[in-house]
Amino acid sequence: MAFPQAKVRKALVADNKAAEDKLTEVVKKIISQDPTYDLSFSKELKQWVFSCQGDLHLAVFDYLLKNEYGIGVHFEDVKVAYRETVQKPAISFFRHKKQSGGAGQFAEVRIKIEPYYEGMAEPEGFSIRGKEEIALEWGGKLVFYNCIVGGVIDLRFIPSVLKGIMESMANGPLSGSYVRDVRVMLFDGKMHAVDSNDISFKIAGARSFSNAVLDAQPKLMEPVDQLEISVPEAMMGDVMGELQTRRAMIMGMDSVGMYQKVTAKVPQKEMTGFSNSLRSLTQGRASFTSSFDGFVAVASNLQEEIVAAHRKALEEEEK
Numbered sequence: 001m002a003f004p005q006a007k008v009r010k011a012l013v014a015d016n017k018a019a020e021d022k023l024t025e026v027v028k029k030i031i032s033q034d035p036t037y038d039l040s041f042s043k044e045l046k047q048w049v050f051s052c053q054g055d056l057h058l059a060v061f062d063y064l065l066k067n068e069y070g071i072g073v074h075f076e077d078v079k080v081a082y083r084e085t086v087q088k089p090a091i092s093f094f095r096h097k098k099q100s101g102g103a104g105q106f107a108e109v110r111i112k113i114e115p116y117y118e119g120m121a122e123p124e125g126f127s128i129r130g131k132e133e134i135a136l137e138w139g140g141k142l143v144f145y146n147c148i149v150g151g152v153i154d155l156r157f158i159p160s161v162l163k164g165i166m167e168s169m170a171n172g173p174l175s176g177s178y179v180r181d182v183r184v185m186l187f188d189g190k191m192h193a194v195d196s197n198d199i200s201f202k203i204a205g206a207r208s209f210s211n212a213v214l215d216a217q218p219k220l221m222e223p224v225d226q227l228e229i230s231v232p233e234a235m236m237g238d239v240m241g242e243l244q245t246r247r248a249m250i251m252g253m254d255s256v257g258m259y260q261k262v263t264a265k266v267p268q269k270e271m272t273g274f275s276n277s278l279r280s281l282t283q284g285r286a287s288f289t290s291s292f293d294g295f296v297a298v299a300s301n302l303q304e305e306i307v308a309a310h311r312k313a314l315e316e317e318e319k
Contacts (some may be wrong), residue, residue, distance in 0.1 A: 001035075003036050004036060004037055004053060005290070006036070006038060006051035006052060006053065007050050007052075007053055007054050007199065007275040007288075008051065008054055008055065008057070008058055008275055009049055009050070009051050009078050010049075010050050010051075010052070010058065010075040010076065010077070010078065011045075011047040011048065011049060011050070011075065011076040011077065011078050011079070012039065012047075012049070012050040012073060012074070012166060013048070013073060013074055013076055014071065014073055014091065015072035015073060015074060016072070019071045019072065019073075020069060020114075021261045022041070022069075023065075023071055023073065024048075024146070026065065026069045027036060027039045027050075027065075028072060028151075030064055030065075034281055036052065036053055036057070037050070037052050037057075037061060037089055038050070038051040038307050039051075039052070040212065041054040042078075042081075042123050043118075044081055044178065045078065045079045045081060045170075047076075047079060047100050049076060049078055050075070051215075052158055054275055054279075055221075055275075055276060056307075057275055057293050060166070060213045062075075063113055064081065064315070078272075080222060080223065080269045081177070081178075081223055081267055081268075082175050082177040082220050082221065082222055082223075082298070082306070083139070083177055083178055083179070083180050083220070083221040083223075084117065084172035084173075084175065084177050084178070084179045084180070084213070084218055084219070084220055084221070085139070085140070085176050085179065085180055085181050085182065085189065085214035085218070085219055085221060086113060086114070086115050086213055086217060086218055086219070087115060087132060087216065087217040088216055088217045088220050089113065089114035089216065089256045090112070090113055090114075090212045090213075090215035090216035091110070091112045091212070091215075092110070092111055092112075092113070092208045092209070092211040092212035092215065093109070093110045093208065094102040094108070094109055094204050094211060095107070095108045095190075095204070095206045096108075096200050096201075096204040096207065097195075097249065098200075099195075101261060103194055103195055104195040105155070105195055105197065105199065105200040105203075106191065106192040106195035106196050106200055107189070107196055107200035107201040107203070107204040107248070108179060108190035108191070109153075109161055109184050109186065109188075109189045109190055109201065109204040109205055109208045110182070110186075110187060110188035110208070111165075111184050111187070111205075111208050111209065111212060112183060112185045112187065112212075113182055113183070113184050113209065113212045113213065114182070114183055114216070115181060115182065115183075116140075116141055116142075116143055116150075116181045116182055116183040116217075117144070117181065120183075123145065123183070123185055124227075126145065126147040126148050126185050126187055127147055127286035128145050128146070128147055129146045129147060129149070130145070130146035130158070131144070131145050131146070132144045132162065132177070132202075136169070136178070136180055136280060137190045137198040138178040139149050139178075139295075140164070140168060140180025140181040141180070141181060142165070142182055142183070142184070142248065143181070143182075143183035143184070144162050144165065144186070145184065145185045145186065145317075146158050146185070146186055147185050147186060147187040148187065148188070148189070152188060152189055152190055152191070153186075153189040153190070153201070154196075156234060157191065157196065158186070159196065160199070160200075160201040160202045160205065161197040161201050161204065161205035162205065163184055163202050163205070164202035164203060164205025164206035164207075164209070165187045165202065165205045165209045167202070168205075168206040168210050168213075169182070169205075169209070171196065171276065172213065172218075173213050173214050173218070174220055174303075174306075174307050174310070175212045175220060175306055175307060176310055176314075177220070177233070178222075178291070182213075184209065184219040184265070186205075189204075189233075195311075209270055214236050219297055219298070219303070220297070220298040220303045220306060220307075221287075221293055221295040221296060221297055221298065222267050222268065222269060222295065222296060222297075222298045223267070223268045223292060223294075224266065224267050224268065224293045224294055224295065225265070225266055225267075225268055225271060225291060225292055225293055226251075226263070226264075226265055226290065226291050226293040227248070227262075227263070227265070227266050227288060227289075227290045227293075228261065228262070228263045228280070228288060228289050228290075229261070229264070229286060229287070229288040230259050230260075230261055230286060230287050230288070231259060231260055231262065231282055231285070231286040232258060232259055232260075232282065232285050232286070233258060233259065233260050235258050235281065235286065236262075237284070238281045238282070239262065239278065239281060239282065239286065240262075242277055242278070242281060243262075243264055243266070246266055246267075246270035246271070247266070247267055247270050248263050248264040248265065248266045248270070249264060249265045249266075250262065251263040251264055251265060265293055266290075266306065268294075270289065274288075275288075275301050
C-alpha cells in the first residue's frame with residue numbers, strides 16, 4: 001500500500017532516562033498498527049526523528065504513549081542538517097608535540113585545501129605521489145593528494161593524516177556540521193624517529209584541516225525542500241505571503257481546475273509549523289507535498305547567527 005507522505009516531523013525525547021530503552025520498542029509496536037507513523041534515528045543530528053500526518057495525529061500518538069504504555073515524552077523541533085564548505089584556497093601548518101615519560105608524540109603537517117568541483121584540473125606546483133577520491137556518505141567529495149617528497153613523512157603515516165582529516169570533516173569548525181566538496185594536498189611535514197606514531201599524525205591532520213577551513217572563507221550550506229502546494233485560487237494571496245515569510249523561491253504556478261498548483265523551494269529550517277499555517281490560512285482546503293532538493297548557500301547574516309548559536313552551545317556544554 002502507498003501511504004500518504006508525512007506532514008509533521010518532530011524530535012522525540014523521553015522525559016526520563018529510564019523510559020528511553022522501552023520507548024523505541026513501544027513506538028515500533030505503535031507503528032506496526034499505524035504505518036503512517038515513522039521513527040528513525042539521525043546519527044548526524046543525534047535525534048530520534050518522529051514523523052506523522054499532523055497535529056491531531058501527533059496528539060493521538062502522545063496519548064497512546066502516556067495512557068496506554070505509561071511513557072512520558074516531549075517533542076522538540078528537528079535540528080537542521082547544515083553542510084560546510086570552503087570558497088578559496090588556504091595553506092595550514094600544525095605541529096603536534098607531547099612529551100611525557102618515555103616516548104612522546106610528534107608530528108608536523110602542512111596542507112593546502114581548496115574548493116572542489118567535478119572536472120577541475122589537477123593541482124599545479126605539486127609532485128603528486130598518490131590520489132584518493134572519496135565519495136562522502138553525507139554527500140559531496142573529498143579528494144586527497146599525497147604530495148610528500150624526500151620522505152619527510154613516512155608513507156605509513158599518510159593514512160593517519162587522511163583519517164584525521166576525515167574526522168575533522170565530520171565536525172566542521174563553523175557549526176559542527178559535515179564538511180563537503182574539498183580537496184587537500186599534503187605537501188610537507190616532519191617526523192621524529194622515536195616519538196612519531198599514527199595517533200600523532202592523525203591529530204596533526206585533523207587540527208591542520210580545521211585551521212585551514214577557517215582561513216579558506218568557509219561557507220554554510222542549508223538543505224532546501226521542493227514544495228508543491230495545491231490551493232484554491234481565492235486563497236492564493238495569503239499562501240504566497242506565507243511563502244515569502246519563509247524565504248521561499250517560487251519556481252512556477254499552474255491552474256488545475258479551481259485550484260492553483262504552486263511549486264517552490266523552501267529552506268528546511270523554515271518548514272517548521274508550515275502544515276499548521278497552511279491549514280489555518282486555507283481552512284484545510286490546501287494540500288502539499290515536499291521532497292529534499294539540495295543544498296544552497298546560507299545568507300551571511302543568517303550564517304553569523306548560526307555560528308554564534310553553535311559557539312554558545314559548546315560553551316554551555318563545557319560548563
